Structures are given as C-alpha cells and as structure tokens.
Amino acid sequence: MSTRALIVVDVQPTFCEGGELGVEGGNQVAADVATYAGTHRDRYGLVVTTQDWHVDPGEHFSDRPDFVTSWPVHGVAGSPNARLHPALADLAADVAVKKGQYDHGYSGFDGADDEGRRLVDVLHQAGVDAVDVVGLAESHCVKHTALDAAGLGFATRVLTDLTAPVSPELGEQARTEMAAAGVELASSGGDPLAPR
Known part of the structure; x- marks a missing residue:
C-alpha cells in the first residue's frame, strides 16, 4: 500500500494579497488548502508544511529585483508574514x-525541520x-518542490x-515543465488513493 504525504508549500501571508510578494488568489488558496486538508487528513500518512524563512539569502533579495533571480524582501524569518497563513491554524501538520x-530556497527539499532533518529524510x-x-x-516554489x-x-x-x-x-x-518531468497534474476533487 502506498503511503502518501501532503506537502503544503509556502502558504504564508508574504505570498498572499497584501503581502510583500502577494499572488492573486493566495488567500483563497490558503482557505481551500485548509478545507481540503481538514476533510482528507486521513488519506495522508504525513502532512508537511514548508515556509520561506529568510535570514540572509544574499542575491535573492534586491532593492532592484528582476523578479527572476532576485526579489523584494519577503518571508523574513520570525516576521508575521513569514508565519503560516492564519487559515492553516488548525492544520496540525506533522512536520514543519x-x-x-x-x-x-525555492524547493521544500532545500529546507529542514527544527531538528535539522531534511525533507527527503x-x-x-x-x-x-x-x-x-x-x-x-x-x-x-510549488514547481521546484514537485520537480x-x-x-x-x-x-x-x-x-x-x-x-x-x-x-x-x-x-x-x-x-508544462512539471508534466514533462513526470509530475501528474490533478484536481483535489480526484481520489488521492486512486491507482496510478
């Protein structure tokens, strides 16, 4: 039997409307992820959250960002906007x-939990x-984590x-890039336990 994990990538206010790098629809994604995880928690052996938690990310931050390899300051470690979105307050993730x-730090696999364990481990x-x-x-970050x-x-x-x-x-x-790498693109309405 397959053991599946749900990886919730960077659902933080910094990436939602009103945040430093707000994505249109970000707050709705946060609410929808919370609802989905609450409804389907029993289908996953593990629920993991990832967060941008920048201390000194070097060239990643820029006063003149190109929005390709450099960005405005965002996801600053310890700041309110770097915390998980309030919609996820009841998520009860197994690992952060x-x-x-x-x-x-584009990929969740670049990070580690508070015990220093890398995501792959x-x-x-x-x-x-x-x-x-x-x-x-x-x-x-979703793309890089999936790849x-x-x-x-x-x-x-x-x-x-x-x-x-x-x-x-x-x-x-x-x-297109994810599909070419063998990542399946699906809807949350599908059965996560369906045969592949």
Whole structure:
C-alpha cells in the first residue's frame, strides 16, 4: 500500500494579497488548502508544511529585483508574514520545514525541520513513496518542490486547484515543465488513493 504525504508549500501571508510578494488568489488558496486538508487528513500518512524563512539569502533579495533571480524582501524569518497563513491554524501538520535561510530556497527539499532533518529524510523515515503538492506559488516554489520530489523518485502529483501562479503565463509554463518531468497534474476533487 502506498503511503502518501501532503506537502503544503509556502502558504504564508508574504505570498498572499497584501503581502510583500502577494499572488492573486493566495488567500483563497490558503482557505481551500485548509478545507481540503481538514476533510482528507486521513488519506495522508504525513502532512508537511514548508515556509520561506529568510535570514540572509544574499542575491535573492534586491532593492532592484528582476523578479527572476532576485526579489523584494519577503518571508523574513520570525516576521508575521513569514508565519503560516492564519487559515492553516488548525492544520496540525506533522512536520514543519523552513527553507531559504541563507539561499534562494525555492524547493521544500532545500529546507529542514527544527531538528535539522531534511525533507527527503523526513519522507523516507515515514515510509512515504508518493506526494501531493499544493500551495504558493505554483510557478515557483510549488514547481521546484514537485520537480525535486519527482527527481528523487516520489510519485508526485500537484493539485492544481489548490495552488496559484505568479501570472497565468508563468503558471502555464510551470505546468508544462512539471508534466514533462513526470509530475501528474490533478484536481483535489480526484481520489488521492486512486491507482496510478
């Protein structure tokens, strides 16, 4: 029997409307992820959250960002906007991964939990072989997390209605890239336990 994890990527106020790098639809994604996780918690062997938690990420921050490799200051470690979105208050995740302290940290697999365990090790220790990835933003951290998961051998699915891209164009590009890498694009209305 497959053990599936739900990876909730960067659902933080910093990436929602009103945040430093707000994505249109971010607050709705937060609410929808909370509802989905609450309803389907029993379908997952593990629920993981990731957070941008920047201390000194170097060139990732810029006063003149190009929005490709450099960005306005966001997700600052310890700040209110770097915390999980209030909609996730009842999520009760099993593991919280923080990433990007001193680097870009686009992928959840770049981070570690408070015990210093990297995400890949957390998943292996829990016997996980399949993951569903949701959160923000689809075109960036969701994409990189999903690509890394697939590259590490996890059966990987992105629930596209539980994420939002920085722009429609970048979202389309990300979905093309993920599909080419073997990531399944699915709806949260599907059965997470359906045969692959």
